[in-house]
Amino acid sequence: MFGLIGKMRAQPGKRDExxxxxxxxxxxxxxxxxxxxxxxxxxxxxxxxxxxxxxEASHKASLSLPAVQEAIGRARPLIAGFDSSTPTxxxxxxxxxxxxTP
Amino acid sequence: MFGLIGKMRAQPGKRDExxxxxxxxxxxxxxxxxxxxxxxxxxxxxxxxxxxxxxEASHKASLSLPAVQEAIGRARPLIAGFDSSTPTxxxxxxxxxxxxTP
Numbered sequence: 001m002f003g004l005i006g007k008m009r010a011q012p013g014k015r016d017e018x019x020x021x022x023x024x025x026x027x028x029x030x031x032x033x034x035x036x037x038x039x040x041x042x043x044x045x046x047x048x049x050x051x052x053x054x055x056e057a058s059h060k061a062s063l064s065l066p067a068v069q070e071a072i073g074r075a076r077p078l079i080a081g082f083d084s085s086t087p088t089x090x091x092x093x094x095x096x097x098x099x100x101t102p
Numbered sequence: 103m104f105g106l107i108g109k110m111r112a113q114p115g116k117r118d119e120x121x122x123x124x125x126x127x128x129x130x131x132x133x134x135x136x137x138x139x140x141x142x143x144x145x146x147x148x149x150x151x152x153x154x155x156x157x158e159a160s161h162k163a164s165l166s167l168p169a170v171q172e173a174i175g176r177a178r179p180l181i182a183g184f185d186s187s188t189p190t191x192x193x194x195x196x197x198x199x200x201x202x203t204p
Contacts, residue, residue, distance in 0.1 A: 003140045005107060005150060023194045034138060034197030036154055038105045038190035048107060048190045050152040052138055052197070088140035088150045092125045095136030095154070095199040 001033065001096075002056040003088035006049040007040075009080040015045055018078040022049070025071035031058025033096040045080065052090040103135065103198075104158040105190035108151040109142075111182040117147055120180040124151070127173035133160025135198040147182065154192040 010018045019037055026035045031054035040046035053059040062068055090096070112120045121139055128137045133156035142148035155161040164170055192198070 001140075003138070003150070005152065019193060026196050029196070032196055034136060034195075036105070036136060036152070036192050036195040036197060038103075038154075038192040041189060041191050048105070048188070050107065050138070052140075086150070087143060089143050090138050090140040091121060093136070093138040094128050094131070094134055095138060095197045097197040 001090040002053045002059055003090040004049070004051040004059070005086045005088060007083040007085070008047045008049060009083055010045045010047060011078050011080050012045055014078040015039065015047060018075055019047060021071050021075045021078070022047070025067050029062045029065065029068070031055065032062065033090070046083070052096055103192040104155045104161055105192040106151070106153040106161070107188045107190060109185040109187070110149045110151060111185055112147045112149060113180050113182050114147055116180040117141065117149060120177055121149060123173050123177045123180070124149070127169050131164045131167065131170070133157065134164065135192070148185070154198055
């Protein structure tokens with residue numbers, strides 16, 4: 001498995017709008033086992049995204065999906081930057097969905 | 103929802119053993135929506151644990167479950183410490199399980 005823990009920073013005041021875009025584009029991503037979007041309670045502009053994928057190739061392929069490409073285009077002006085992005089190797093647990101198929 | 107992103111450090115060489123204990127005790131935790139255990143590919147002693155719960159009370163209550171108490175007892179000697187533990191407020195996404203009921 002391949003995982004990512006990302007700390008994304010929205011433009012000031014744009015977190016809710018950015019989260020709505022992120023959540024609208026997560027359906028039917030082949031190989032996606034988990035993609036959870038969370039607010040940081042201590043910083044009003046920070047979004048945490050924790051992801052698990054069948055493998056790194058599925059994650060990379062998702063970035064080319066038309067729905068994801070469209071979301072990236074709408075999200076980009078609302079993103080101030082990434083404070084951190086940490087790759088991981090998930091090994092198990094609760095809440096690993098069955099991967100969507102193409 | 104209530105979330106946690108934890109970076110746990112195992113005693114040197116004890117990561118696999120610690121992960122096995124963590125994974126064995128995650129069944130049937132009421133209110134648990136996601137609990138994913140991952141290795142850090144860049145540090146052989148680091149474990150990332152990303153969690154989502156119905157609320158903070160369910161998370162706290164889980165620590166008193168007999169199976170979790172027993173696991174904590176076995177895990178403690180294998181844990182060097184926590185590099186970080188970040189609370190979050192999950193708002194949605196893929197892979198949020200139906201919460202187990204008591």
